[in-house]
Amino acid sequence: MAGKFDEIYRRSLDDPEGFWSEAAEALSWYKRWDRVFEGDGPTNSRWFPGAMCNTCYNALDRHVEDGHGERTALIYDSPVTDTVATLSYREFRDQAARFGGVLRGLGVGKGDRVILYMPMVPETAVAMLACARIGAIHSVVFGGFAANELATRIADSTPKVIVTATCGIEPGRIVEYMPLVTEALALSPHKVDHVVVLQRPENPVEPVPGRDHDWHEAMAAASPVDCVPVLATDPLYILYTSGTTGEPKGVVRDNGGHMVALKWSMKNVYNTDPGEAYWAASDVGWVVGHSYIVYAPLLHGCTTILYEGKPVGTPDAGVFWRVISQHKVSTLFTAPTAFRAIKREDPNGKLIGDYDMSAFRTLYLAGERTDPDTLHWARDKLGVPVIDHWWQTESGWPMAANCAGIELLPIKDGSPTRAVPGYDIEILGNDGAPVARGEMGAICVKLPLPPSCLPTLWNAQDRFLASYMNRYPGYYETADAGYMDQDGYLFVMSRTDDIINVAGHRLSTGAMEEVMADHPDVAECAVIGVADSLKGQLPLGFLVLNAGVNRDPGAITGEVVKMMRDRIGAVAAFRIAVIVERLPKTRSGKILRGTMASIADGKDYKAPATIDDPAILPEIASALRNAGYPRS
Ligand code: COA
Ligand code: AMP
Numbered sequence: 001m002a003g004k005f006d007e008i009y010r011r012s013l014d015d016p017e018g019f020w021s022e023a024a025e026a027l028s029w030y031k032r033w034d035r036v037f038e039g040d041g042p043t044n045s046r047w048f049p050g051a052m053c054n055t056c057y058n059a060l061d062r063h064v065e066d067g068h069g070e071r072t073a074l075i076y077d078s079p080v081t082d083t084v085a086t087l088s089y090r091e092f093r094d095q096a097a098r099f100g101g102v103l104r105g106l107g108v109g110k111g112d113r114v115i116l117y118m119p120m121v122p123e124t125a126v127a128m129l130a131c132a133r134i135g136a137i138h139s140v141v142f143g144g145f146a147a148n149e150l151a152t153r154i155a156d157s158t159p160k161v162i163v164t165a166t167c168g169i170e171p172g173r174i175v176e177y178m179p180l181v182t183e184a185l186a187l188s189p190h191k192v193d194h195v196v197v198l199q200r201p202e203n204p205v206e207p208v209p210g211r212d213h214d215w216h217e218a219m220a221a222a223s224p225v226d227c228v229p230v231l232a233t234d235p236l237y238i239l240y241t242s243g244t245t246g247e248p249k250g251v252v253r254d255n256g257g258h259m260v261a262l263k264w265s266m267k268n269v270y271n272t273d274p275g276e277a278y279w280a281a282s283d284v285g286w287v288v289g290h291s292y293i294v295y296a297p298l299l300h301g302c303t304t305i306l307y308e309g310k311p312v313g314t315p316d317a318g319v320f321w322r323v324i325s326q327h328k329v330s331t332l333f334t335a336p337t338a339f340r341a342i343k344r345e346d347p348n349g350k351l352i353g354d355y356d357m358s359a360f361r362t363l364y365l366a367g368e369r370t371d372p373d374t375l376h377w378a379r380d381k382l383g384v385p386v387i388d389h390w391w392q393t394e395s396g397w398p399m400a401a402n403c404a405g406i407e408l409l410p411i412k413d414g415s416p417t418r419a420v421p422g423y424d425i426e427i428l429g430n431d432g433a434p435v436a437r438g439e440m441g442a443i444c445v446k447l448p449l450p451p452s453c454l455p456t457l458w459n460a461q462d463r464f465l466a467s468y469m470n471r472y473p474g475y476y477e478t479a480d481a482g483y484m485d486q487d488g489y490l491f492v493m494s495r496t497d498d499i500i501n502v503a504g505h506r507l508s509t510g511a512m513e514e515v516m517a518d519h520p521d522v523a524e525c526a527v528i529g530v531a532d533s534l535k536g537q538l539p540l541g542f543l544v545l546n547a548g549v550n551r552d553p554g555a556i557t558g559e560v561v562k563m564m565r566d567r568i569g570a571v572a573a574f575r576i577a578v579i580v581e582r583l584p585k586t587r588s589g590k591i592l593r594g595t596m597a598s599i600a601d602g603k604d605y606k607a608p609a610t611i612d613d614p615a616i617l618p619e620i621a622s623a624l625r626n627a628g629y630p631r632s
Contacts, residue, residue, distance in 0.1 A: 005407040005418070008268075012421035012450070019421070020047065020451055023264040024256075027299070028062050029053045030229040033256075039448055042469035042476075043461075047257035047451040048232035055236055055255050056100075056133035057227040058263075059298035060093040069093075071275065073298060075327050076122045078308035079319060080169040081202065084326075087122055092129070092298075094224065099130035101222035106161050106194045106213070110135030110228060113159040113238070115192075117141045117150055117177060119168035120308035123198050123215060124284050125294050127163045132236055132255075135228040139238040139250070142285025143168040144571030147180040149248070151187035153240050156250055157458060163196045163215075167203035170570075171313050178205045232256020238458045239287055241393040242508035243467065244498045246515075250458030251393050253290075257451030258396060259299055261422070262291055265397050266300035269389070269420060271362060271405035272331045274301030279323065281307055281334040286505070287393040288367065292333055296397075305329060311338040318351030325355035332360070335367035335504030336374045336388075340534050343374065349381030357382070362404055364389055367504030368536045369492055372413040390416035390492050392478065393506070394468070396452040399423045399445065399478070400490045415489040422450025427484050432472050440483050442496055444475035498593070500529030500537045502573050509539065509593070512574060515567045516541055521549045521556050526583055527574075528597040530629065540600060540629075541577035542620075553579050580623045586610040596620055602630025 002010070012019045017036035024033075031052040039045030063071065069090035076085045087095070108114060114136050118124035124140070131138040139157045141150050154162070162185075168175040178197070185192060197207060198215040207214065236255045240248035272278050280292035284306075297304035305327055311320055311334070320342065324332060343349075363378055363386045370388035379386045385408060389401035402409050402417035409417055419425040424446035426434045435441040453476070457464040471477050479499065482492040495501075498509045509527035516525040524544040529537035541560060549556075557577040564574040584592040587610055598605035599621050607614040624630070 003407055003409075005403060005409060008406055009419070009421045013424050016422065016448070016450070020260055024048065024260045026263050027053070027058050027259050033232065037448065041447055041474065042465060045448050045455060046233045047254070047260070051232035051256050052229040053232050053256050053259065054133065054135075054227040054229055055259055055295065055299075056096055056129045058259055059129060059132070059295060060089055060096060061227060063089045063301050064093050068301060071301070072303045074122055074125060074304050074306055075277070076306050076308070077323055077327065078120070079314040080171065080309050085122065092126070095126045095219075096129035096133050097224035097226070098219050098222050099126050100133040100225040102196065102213075102218040103130055103136060103161060104134055104225055105218075105222055106196075108134065108136050108160050110230065111137065111234070113137045113139060113157045115139050115141060115150075115154060115157065115159040115162045117143065117162060117164045117181060118198075118284065119143050119165055119175075119177075120283060120306060121165065121198065121200075122306060123165070125306060128237075128284070128290075128294055129298075133227050134225060135230040135234065137235045137237055139240065140285055140290065141240070142283060142571065143175060143177070144285070144569050146565070146567055146569040147183035148187060148567045149569060150180060150184035152246075152248060154184055154188040154192065155190050156240070156248075157238055158190045159192055161194045161196060162192050163198075165198040166200050166205040169200075169202060169308065171310060174203050176203060176205075182208070230255055233455070237290065239290060239393055241287070242499055242506050242511065243463075244508060244510045246508070246511040249463065249467065250460065251287075251454045252456050252458050253396055253452065254455055257453075258295070261397050261450060261452035262296035263299045265420075266296050266302065268405040269398050269401050269403050270331050270333070270364065272297075272300065272302060275303070276330045277303040277305060277327050277359070278331045279305035279307065279327070279329045279333070281305075281311070281320065281332065281338060282367075282504075287396060288333065291396055303327070310341075312341045312345050316351065317342045317345035318354060321352050321355040321357060324357055324360050328359040330359050330361045331364065332362075333364040333366070336365050336370045337368065337503045337535055339365070339374050339378050343377050344534065349377070352381055360384060362387060366391060366398070366416075368501045369414065375413060385411065387411070388416045390480075390490065394454045394478075395449075396454075400425065400492075412485075412489050415485075415491050418488050418490065425484070425490060426475070427482065428472050428475065435483075437484055437486050440481060440493065442472065443478045443480045443482050443490070443492065444472050445478065446475055449476055500539060502529070502537055502539065502571075503535040505571055507539065507568075507572055511568060512539055512541065512564060512572065515563050516543065516560055516577070519543075519556070519560055519563060521545050521551065522560070523547070524583055526591045526593055526596065528593045528600065530597060530600040535573065538576075539572060539574045541574065542583060542596065543577055543579050544582055545579060576627060578623050578627045580620060582616055582619070584616040584620060585612050587612045600624050600629040
C-alpha cells in the first residue's frame, strides 16, 4: 500500500499545476496568475505567469497584519561580538521599509541590482528584504571572497548601489571589507556611485567622501516605503555560484515560485510550524542562507536564528547546544563539516549534557554528502532523527530529502532519501537513457522543474542551456553523479564537473587553475580535490614550471598560495601545491585529474586506456608521497 509520502509525491508529478496552485494559496497575491505554469521545455518555463506579488510583504507585513507583529522574527546570536539581539516582525518590517526608502533615495528602482557584501548581521537580512520590498534585485556576495571575486560580480550584475559593512569578524581576526570594496570597484569596468556602509564598532572606518553613506544616518533620514507589486516571474535575486571556469554563474531566482516552494518546504520537508525557532547555521552568502536563514522561515512565520560564529572555538564545541537551548530551536540545518568539527573537539558529546535540548526535534544536513560516521555520531549523541538532504544553488530548495513533515521514511546511511515532491529525478547513462536501479549515472531532473528552480542565468541564456539543458534533452542536468536503489533512494556520489566541495562550500578548480596559470613561472597546472577528514575535500595544486626556471620551489608554491588567497579568498582553503615535471593527460590532451585524485587519496587506480604516457603516473605518485599524500 502506498504511504502518505508516495501519494503526495505521485500527485506532484501527475498534476503539478493543481499541486503548486494549492500550495500558492498559503501566500498573499495582489493579482492571481493567468496560468499556474507556462513553458516549453528548457526555455521560458515560468511558474505563476501574470501573477503580482511581493516577497517582502509575504515575509514580514503579512504576519504583522495577521496580528503577529510582536512575534520574534529574527534572533541575532553573535558569540564573536558577544551579542544577542532580536527583531520582532513589526520591527523587521519597519526597518525593511525604511531601508527600502534609503535605496530608493539613492535611485534604486524596480529591476535595479544592489550588491550586498555583508557579514552575518541583521542588517544584511534587512537589506535583502528591503530590495524585495521595492522590487530591486539583490546579489549577496559571501564575505570570504576576495576583491577580484567581488569585482566579477559587480561587472556582471551592474548594480546601482553596494551595501557593505566595515568588517566581518572571524575568530581571532577582523576581515576589513572597505579596502576590498575599493579594490573591487577599481577592478570592475562597471562603476557604482553609492556605497552604504554599516560601521561596526570593531572596525570604524573613515567614509570615502561623495561615495559612502552611513547606514544609520541614511536610515534616520529616510522615509519608509511600501511594498511594490512585482510579477511572480520577476527576479528576486541573483546568486553567483561556481561554474567550471573563473566566471561564476549568476543563478536567477524569481519571486512567486520561490515563495511557494520555500513556504511549502518549511512544513513538508522541515516539519516546522509557524512560531517555532528554526536555525540554519550557514552564511547568508550561500544559497542555504538565502533560503533558510532569511526567506523560508520568515515566509512561514518562524523565528529565524542568524548566527555569527563557528561550530567550534566561539568559544567551544558546545556553542551549537547553547544556541539551541537558549533560543528553543526545534530544527537545525547545517553542513556535515560543522559536525565533524564538533566531533573532533568533543568526541563523546559531553558538552551536549550541559544544555536543555528538550525543544530540539530534528537535525538536517546538506551541502555535501553526510558520511555514515557523522550521521551515527549526531544521531546517537543528540537522540533525534538526522536527515541528509540534497540540493543546489540552482534549485534553491531540497531536491531529495526525507520529508519529515509528510512522513518520516526509514533512513539509509549515505542517502538523502528520495526525490522531493515536484522533482522527477532519473539517473541517465552516457547515451541519455535511464540506467537500471543501482547503476551509476548522471543525476538529472525531468522537465519541467518545480517552482523556485532557476529560470535562467543572469545575462547568460546560452550558458544556461549549455550548462544544464543541452546534454540530456528534456532533462535538467544537476552535474552530480550517483545512483538510485530499488526503493527509489538516491545516493549522490560525486560531481561530474570540476567543482569541489570544501567545508560545504562549492568551489571551482577551473577558477583556481586560472589563478595559478597567471604565475609567471608556471607553464601548466591542475587543481584537484583531495579527501579531508574535516572539510570533506581540500584543493591541491600541481604546477609544471617554465623551462629554465630555477628559483626556490618553496618560494614559488608560497606565491601561488598567496595569489589564491588574494584572488579567490581565504575560503578556498588552498594551502598546498606540488611541483611536477609534467601532468598526466589523455592522447587528446585532457588532464587526468580524476586519476591524480585517486592517487592522492590512496585509492586503487587504473591508467585509463586513453592515457598518453602511463609512465607519468608513478612520477605523480612520488611527488605526492613527498608532499605527504596519501594522508594516513
Ligand atoms: N569572511 C571572511 N573570511 C572567511 C569567512 C567569511 N565569512 N568564512 C570563512 N572565512 C575564512 C576563514 O577565516 C578561514 O581563513 P584562514 O585561512 O585565515 O583560517 C578560511 O576562510 C577557511 O574557512 P572555513 O572553511 O570556514 O574553515 P575554518 O577552518 O575557519 O572552519 C569549520 C572550519 C568546519 C568550522 C567551518 O568550515 C564551518 O563552520 N563550516 C560550516 C560550513 C557551512 O556553513 N557551509 C554552508 C553550507 S550549509
Ligand atoms: P551549492 O550549490 O553550493 O549548494 O552546492 C551544491 C552541490 O553540493 C551539489 O550539486 C552537490 O554536489 C553537493 N551537495 C549538496 N548537498 C549534498 C548532499 N546532501 N549529498 C551530497 N552532495 C551534496
